[in-house]
Amino acid sequence: MTAAASAAVLSGCAGMDKSASAGASGDPFATASFQKILKDDFVSKGQASVDRLKQTKAQYECSKYDYLGQPLPDAIRKEIETTAQSKVVYPKDGQYLGDWKAGLKIAEDGKGLQWNDKPGTPNGGNCLACHKMIANDPSQGNIGPELYHYAKLRGNSEAILKYTWARIYNSEAFNACSYMPPFGEHHILTEQQMKDVMALLMDPNSPVNK
Numbered sequence: 021m022t023a024a025a026s027a028a029v030l031s032g033c034a035g036m037d038k039s040a041s042a043g044a045s046g047d048p049f050a051t052a053s054f055q056k057i058l059k060d061d062f063v064s065k066g067q068a069s070v071d072r073l074k075q076t077k078a079q080y081e082c083s084k085y086d087y088l089g090q091p092l093p094d095a096i097r098k099e100i101e102t103t104a105q106s107k108v109v110y111p112k113d114g115q116y117l118g119d120w121k122a123g124l125k126i127a128e129d130g131k132g133l134q135w136n137d138k139p140g141t142p143n144g145g146n147c148l149a150c151h152k153m154i155a156n157d158p159s160q161g162n163i164g165p166e167l168y169h170y171a172k173l174r175g176n177s178e179a180i181l182k183y184t185w186a187r188i189y190n191s192e193a194f195n196a197c198s199y200m201p202p203f204g205e206h207h208i209l210t211e212q213q214m215k216d217v218m219a220l221l222m223d224p225n226s227p228v229n230k
C-alpha cells in the first residue's frame with residue numbers, strides 16, 4: 021500500500037456519515053464512496069492480492085463497533101472467542117517446544133507475505149515489533165505486553181504451554197479484538213516455527229528467561 025493510498029482510505033473513513041451510513045444499513049463500510057476508494061486505490065500485486073481487504077468476522081465486528089464508538093456486544097465477543105478456541109490445532113505429537121535459537125530468528129524477522137517476498141518461503145513472526153522479549157534491545161515495540169522473563173514468571177505447566185500455543189495460534193480465542201496476528205489460523209507460521217517460538221518463550225536458556 022502506498023502512503024497516498026492509505027491516507028485516502030483513512031480520510032474516507034473519517035468522512036463517512038455515521039448516522040446515515042452505519043445506522044441505515046447497519047454496515048459502516050457499505051457506503052459507495054468508501055467502496056470506490058478501496059477499488060480505486062488498491063491493486064493486487066503478486067501474492068498480496070486485494071482479497072486480503074475482505075474482513076474476517078472479527079475484523080468486521082471489531083471495526084464496526086469501534087467506529088460506532090460502542091463496546092462490542094458480549095454475545096458477539098463470546099461467539100468470536102469460542103469459535104477461535106474451537107479451531108486451535110495443537111501439535112500433533114504433543115510436543116510444544118522446538119529450538120529457541122530458531123525461535124529468536126523468527127521473532128526478529130518481519131519478512132513474509134508481502135508482494136515482493138517469494139511465495140512459499142518461510143515467514144517471520146515479527147514478535148519483537150510488538151513485544152519486549154529480550155534485554156538490551158531498544159528497537160523492540162510495545163503494542164503488546166512485555167514478554168521478557170515469560171516462563172521465569174509463569175512456569176511451564178501444561179496449562180501455560182497450552183495457553184501460550186493457543187495465544188500464538190489465534191489470539192482472538194482470548195480477545196475477540198486482539199491486534200496480534202493469528203499465526204496458526206492464517207498459516208503465517210508453520211507448526212515447527214510455532215514450536216521454535218514457544219521454546220524462545222519457555223526455555224530457561226533462552227534470552228527471554230535470562
Ligand code: HEC
Nearest residue numbers: 145146147150163164165187188191195198199200201217
Ligand atoms: C502486531 C503486534 C503483535 C505481534 C506482531 C505479536 N503480538 Fe503477541 N500480542 C499482541 C498484543 C496486543 C497482545 C495483548 C493481548 C491481545 O491484544 O489480545 C499480545 C499478546 C501475546 C501473548 C499473551 C501475553 C500474556 O500476557 O498472556 C503472547 C504469549 C504473545 N503475544 C506472543 C507473541 C509471539 C510469540 C509473537 C510472534 C510470533 C507475537 N506475540 C507477535 C501484539 C502482537
